[in-house]
Amino acid sequence: MGDDKIHNLEMTEEERNRRRKNLSEKARPKAIEWHKSEEGKKWHKEHYEEVKEKLHKKYNFKCLQCGKEFVSIQKNSKYCCNACKSKHYRKTHKYIKVKEE
Numbered sequence: 001m002g003d004d005k006i007h008n009l010e011m012t013e014e015e016r017n018r019r020r021k022n023l024s025e026k027a028r029p030k031a032i033e034w035h036k037s038e039e040g041k042k043w044h045k046e047h048y049e050e051v052k053e054k055l056h057k058k059y060n061f062k063c064l065q066c067g068k069e070f071v072s073i074q075k076n077s078k079y080c081c082n083a084c085k086s087k088h089y090r091k092t093h094k095y096i097k098v099k100e101e
């Protein structure tokens with residue numbers, strides 16, 4: 001840090017101006033690029049969140065097997081998990097069988 005200060009003092013006014021001009025000319029397009037991409041990213045993220053909300057609307061259900069309340073993105077879920085699904089299926093299947101006998 002200290003070295004820079006000494007260096008600056010040794011520069012002529014013209015040189016300092018030229019350097020400053022160079023710096024801003026080089027920095028500006030990069031800044032715009034960065035700004036653009038950040039804005040773009042932000043927009044995409046917000047837009048995606050919005051679409052995601054609509055695409056993955058969640059529904060509340062109560063599992064037919066264990067009675068546990070659960071959330072699913074499917075409109076007609078009946079079971080909280082596959083285990084409950086097959087369990088309930090076996091149960092109802094058995095029940096029907098028993099009734100038939």
Ligand SMILES: [Zn+2]
Binds near residue numbers: 063064081
């Ligand atoms: Zn369940």
